[in-house]
Amino acid sequence: MKNIDFILNNLGEENFESVSPPIFQTSNFRFSDFKSFQNALADEEKALIYSRGNNPTLNVLAEKLAALEGGGKVLLFSSGMGAISTAILSAVKAGDHAICMEGAYSWTHTIFTQILPNYGVDAKMVEASHILDCISPKTRLVVVESPLTKTFELIDLKAISDAAHAVGAVVLIDNSYSTALLQQPFDFGIDMVVYSATKYIGGHSDVVGGVLICSNEKYSKIFKKEYLAFGSVMSPFNAWLFLRGLRTMPIRLKHIAETTHRVLDFLRNHPAVESLLYPGNSSKEQAALFEKQMKGISGLFSVQFHNKSAEAMEAFVNSLAFFQMAVSWGGHESLVLPYALWDEQKHSGMARFSIGLEEPETLIADLEKALTCFIA
Ligand SMILES: *Cc1c(COP(=O)(O)O)cnc(C)c1O
Numbered sequence: 001m002k003n004i005d006f007i008l009n010n011l012g013e014e015n016f017e018s019v020s021p022p023i024f025q026t027s028n029f030r031f032s033d034f035k036s037f038q039n040a041l042a043d044e045e046k047a048l049i050y051s052r053g054n055n056p057t058l059n060v061l062a063e064k065l066a067a068l069e070g071g072g073k074v075l076l077f078s079s080g081m082g083a084i085s086t087a088i089l090s091a092v093k094a095g096d097h098a099i100c101m102e103g104a105y106s107w108t109h110t111i112f113t114q115i116l117p118n119y120g121v122d123a124k125m126v127e128a129s130h131i132l133d134c135i136s137p138k139t140r141l142v143v144v145e146s147p148l149t150k151t152f153e154l155i156d157l158k159a160i161s162d163a164a165h166a167v168g169a170v171v172l173i174d175n176s177y178s179t180a181l182l183q184q185p186f187d188f189g190i191d192m193v194v195y196s197a198t199k200y201i202g203g204h205s206d207v208v209g210g211v212l213i214c215s216n217e218k219y220s221k222i223f224k225k226e227y228l229a230f231g232s233v234m235s236p237f238n239a240w241l242f243l244r245g246l247r248t249m250p251i252r253l254k255h256i257a258e259t260t261h262r263v264l265d266f267l268r269n270h271p272a273v274e275s276l277l278y279p280g281n282s283s284k285e286q287a288a289l290f291e292k293q294m295k296g297i298s299g300l301f302s303v304q305f306h307n308k309s310a311e312a313m314e315a316f317v318n319s320l321a322f323f324q325m326a327v328s329w330g331g332h333e334s335l336v337l338p339y340a341l342w343d344e345q346k347h348s349g350m351a352r353f354s355i356g357l358e359e360p361e362t363l364i365a366d367l368e369k370a371l372t373c374f375i376a
Helices: 004-009 034-042 056-069 080-091 106-119 128-134 157-166 216-230 236-247 249-268 284-293 310-319 360-370
Strands: 073-077 097-101 122-126 139-145 170-174 192-196 210-214 273-277 300-305 335-338 350-354
Touching: 004 056, 004 236, 056 073, 056 210, 056 236, 073 080, 073 216, 080 106, 080 139, 080 170, 080 192, 080 210, 080 216, 097 106, 097 128, 106 122, 106 139, 122 128, 128 139, 128 157, 139 157, 157 170, 210 216, 236 249, 249 273, 249 300, 249 360, 300 310, 310 335, 310 350, 310 360
Parallel strands: 097 122, 097 139, 139 170, 170 192
Antiparallel strands: 073 210, 192 210, 273 300, 300 350, 335 350
């Protein structure tokens, strides 16, 4: 990785030395003569022709994200799911076998269980511990999320990459929890990296977007086919918001990790808490994978409480004053998500927390007060 401050601050020479980049809010780009238009069309991947393909504001963001990732080329999407669906559909066709790690993001799960089967793809959700056994010569794609964003289980990225490559399959990782700052999947042989930029890259809960990073060769293929054809491209204004978010991502994640450790330490010793779910915490094997693959934790974790009553959970979340109740995560505001919203039986007494930028004392005091709901 190049010097991080250089990556985040350098805007190149073409932008009038502005400290913040201009937003090229344009749909198309004009040509002064026939020949230059013809040359651009012959080089569609690089040329500025139409903003569903290339746009200078998006290109600034794409270059920074590739530099942070330590290589590859970046495609930018209107949502994380735009990136994930485009990457998946670029990698499989009818008759292929595809595997997705059980517990992956719910809409990725939907692609595997409700969409790919309609197009003749043998798509299977597989528990992390069985993925290696399920990779066969017909496998073309393995999708992993490590850590998962509910149970925070990690998977051995190098082992999965090696097994997939041995049969000619590619591996896609959803790296949203970690960002490039905490986990560099290319180091472990992963082929395609996707992000819900909505989370830590944006960081302010004000914009939805997605990122796909892959080799130059894959980029060329996907750009000319799925990217331009599906067209779920990021807008110039949203690219500008992500550039703005990116500048503070290192300092935000540092603060968030510090606060998260403080909050976890508080919860670990609290009598209402049965267990804490965060990367590396569940076993020796998981701790070893955490050491090998990640540089630290971010701000998302789950808590299993002893008290499994739905009423206690309802009282707990209702009495939190600073943890807001909402989907998504990775913003400036701390959030709580009780899983009983979806299934009161299966996930009783379990909630996910996203730590934001508040002072740790504020959050701990808020929890301390609300946790009495589980004990009374
Ligand atoms: C939010 C999320 C997504 C989807 O991203 P969008 O930007 O909402 O489309 C994908 N994966 C994970 C792990 C997420 O948390």
